Amino acid sequence: MSNNIDYSLYLVTEAYREGYRSEYLKKVRQALQGGVNVLQFREKNASSLRQFELAKALKDMSQSFHVPFIINDRVDIALAVNADGVHVGQEDLPAEDVRRLIGPDKLLGVSAATVEEAVKAERDGADYLGVGSVFQTGSKGDATLIEMDEIARIRQEVTIPIVAIGGINAENVKRLPERHADGIAVISAILSAADPKGAAEQLKEQFLSKKHK
Amino acid sequence: MSNNIDYSLYLVTEAYREGYRSEYLKKVRQALQGGVNVLQFREKNASSLRQFELAKALKDMSQSFHVPFIINDRVDIALAVNADGVHVGQEDLPAEDVRRLIGPDKLLGVSAATVEEAVKAERDGADYLGVGSVFQTGSKGDATLIEMDEIARIRQEVTIPIVAIGGINAENVKRLPERHADGIAVISAILSAADPKGAAEQLKEQFLSKKHK
Ligand code: NI
Numbered sequence: 001m002s003n004n005i006d007y008s009l010y011l012v013t014e015a016y017r018e019g020y021r022s023e024y025l026k027k028v029r030q031a032l033q034g035g036v037n038v039l040q041f042r043e044k045n046a047s048s049l050r051q052f053e054l055a056k057a058l059k060d061m062s063q064s065f066h067v068p069f070i071i072n073d074r075v076d077i078a079l080a081v082n083a084d085g086v087h088v089g090q091e092d093l094p095a096e097d098v099r100r101l102i103g104p105d106k107l108l109g110v111s112a113a114t115v116e117e118a119v120k121a122e123r124d125g126a127d128y129l130g131v132g133s134v135f136q137t138g139s140k141g142d143a144t145l146i147e148m149d150e151i152a153r154i155r156q157e158v159t160i161p162i163v164a165i166g167g168i169n170a171e172n173v174k175r176l177p178e179r180h181a182d183g184i185a186v187i188s189a190i191l192s193a194a195d196p197k198g199a200a201e202q203l204k205e206q207f208l209s210k211k212h213k
Numbered sequence: 214m215s216n217n218i219d220y221s222l223y224l225v226t227e228a229y230r231e232g233y234r235s236e237y238l239k240k241v242r243q244a245l246q247g248g249v250n251v252l253q254f255r256e257k258n259a260s261s262l263r264q265f266e267l268a269k270a271l272k273d274m275s276q277s278f279h280v281p282f283i284i285n286d287r288v289d290i291a292l293a294v295n296a297d298g299v300h301v302g303q304e305d306l307p308a309e310d311v312r313r314l315i316g317p318d319k320l321l322g323v324s325a326a327t328v329e330e331a332v333k334a335e336r337d338g339a340d341y342l343g344v345g346s347v348f349q350t351g352s353k354g355d356a357t358l359i360e361m362d363e364i365a366r367i368r369q370e371v372t373i374p375i376v377a378i379g380g381i382n383a384e385n386v387k388r389l390p391e392r393h394a395d396g397i398a399v400i401s402a403i404l405s406a407a408d409p410k411g412a413a414e415q416l417k418e419q420f421l422s423k424k425h426k
Contacts, residue, residue: 047304048286073261075289080310091260097293 005068005107007128007183009204010163011036012072014191016046016054025057031190032065034200037183040087040109042072055081068107075101085109087130090117099125109163113146118154126160130185133166134176155180170199173206183207218281218320220341220396222417223376224249225285227404229259229267238270244403245278247413250396253300253322255285268294281320288314298322300343303330312338322376326359331367339373343398346379347389368393383412386419396420 011031016024028039039062043051055071059081062069070085071078073092078085085107086098093101095110102108110121111130118129131154133145151162164176165185173184184207193199224244229237241252252275256264268284272294275282283298284291286305291298298320299311306314308323315321323334324343331342344367346358364375377389378398386397397420406412 048301048306049304052306052310076287076292076306076314079289079314080306088261091262093261093265093289093293097265101289101292 005128005161006037007161007163008037008208009035009200010038010040010165010183010185011190011200012040012042012165012185012187013058014187016043016050018046018050021054024054025061027191027196028058029061030196031200032061032067034190034197035204036065036067036190036200037204038068038070040070040072040185041083042087044073048074048077051077052080055083059083070107070109078102078106085127087111095121095124095126111165112154113144114150115153115157118158122158122160128161128163128182129154129158130163130165131181132164132185134164135167135169135172137167152180168203170202170206173203174210176207176210218341218374219250220374220376221250221421222248222413223251223253223378223396223398224403224413225253225255225378225398225400226271227400229256229263231259231263234267237267238274240404240409241271242274243409244413245274245280247403247410248417249278249280249403249413251281251283253283253285253398254296255300255400257286261287261290264290265293268296272296283320283322291315291319298340300324308334308337308339324378325367326357327363328366328370331371335371335373341374341376341395342367342371343376343378344394345377345398347377348380348382348385350380365393381416383415383419386416387423389420389423 041055041058055077059069068084070087071083072087075086075098086102087109088098089111099108107127108125109128109130110126112118112121121129131151161182163183163185164181168184168186169189190196190199254268254271268290272282281297283300284296285300288299288311299315300322301311302324312321320340321338322341322343323339325331325334334342344364374395376396376398377394381397381399382402403409403412
């Protein structure tokens with residue numbers, strides 16, 4: 001399913017808080033109602049069992065919206081719930097090993113901050129890249145800012161889709177310096193909003209209005 | 214490979230400290246030289262990439278000692294390095310899902326603290342059980358003490374091997390109240406010892422001298 005995926009608005013889940021399952025799922029559902037095109041489950045603290053249970057619920061939900069469901073880092077949980085793909089960072093399992101584990105038909109996304117990482121990811125079997133951080137972010141403490149024209153440089157060297165990530169919100173999405181990203185990935189700009197559906201609609205409209213045709 | 218495994222002395226790795234790779238591997242090697250029969254890699258804090266790299270090194274090492282190599286929780290890393298098996302606790306992926314992911318030939322160990330958990334684990338495809346904690350332990354903060362005769366009760370209800378775990382050391386191994394365990398699992402009693410090889414030899418001898426024939 002690696003072709004014809006619309007990456008315009010790519011939602012990454014926020015950290016799960018034990019005891020808030022229904023609120024957590026409700027916000028993701030509202031975001032999907034607002035037009036999210038791809039859903040990534042990213043959870044670094046919950047037990048593997050809890051991750052498995054949440055992933056099953058999110059898989060069902062994204063399927064009902066006909067939206068690809070991708071799991072960050074945990075290839076085993078992706079295989080266990082039959083997710084549509086896996087996303088790995090540079091500190092996760094190597095992309096080529098992940099591709100071997102998930103087979104040729106699942107989506108593989110790889111985080112890249114440099115042209116070198118991007119080219120290697122495409123060679124190792126990535127279907128798309130997450131490139132950032134494009135702005136300062138509170139969501140991922142370990143993320144480093146990339147130079148403003150790095151996405152344009154990466155665009156010249158790889159053919160797979162590029163999703164810009166890192167601190168993107170309704171204000172700065174207009175200042176995204178390049179117009180070469182195929183999509184934007186967000187967490188808090190949607191999930192910390194009072195109205196996740198409205199926030200998703202607004203972000204998507206703003207991104208699409210300046211997207212390179 | 215679920216048959217004919219000797220579980221007598223089952224080593225679980227200690228937490229990895231970044232920058233101490235050679236010391237970490239050296240202690241495991243010394244423990245293997247002291248007669249460890251099964252090696253489990255358990256790592257909750259390192260990145261997936263670091264876990265993958267350590268697992269590859271430990272797999273090679275255990276293979277050279279003809280000792281089964283098992284990975285705790287992370288089925289994906291076990292598949293990526295072709296480990297001999299996976300061990301899961303009650304908060305990890307469900308045993309039946311793990312069995313589906315690893316296939317029929319890999320070892321599956323499951324932690325059980327009650328007869329009910331033990332019976333379910335065997336039914337779900339476990340090859341052996343880790344039962345404990347039999348003593349107070351500093352290694353696993355979340356472990357709760359089991360009643361002294363729980364291993365004997367579990368032994369009556371399941372046929373698969375039982376490995377006793379939790380706070381076992383050279384002193385209390387003699388006080389293990391039942392003689393029905395097929396092996397003992399240890400971390401610090403070997404890896405925090407000044408002489409891991411000697412500590413392994415001593416523990417194994419003490420366990421075997423009181424093991425049920
Ligand atoms: Ni077997």
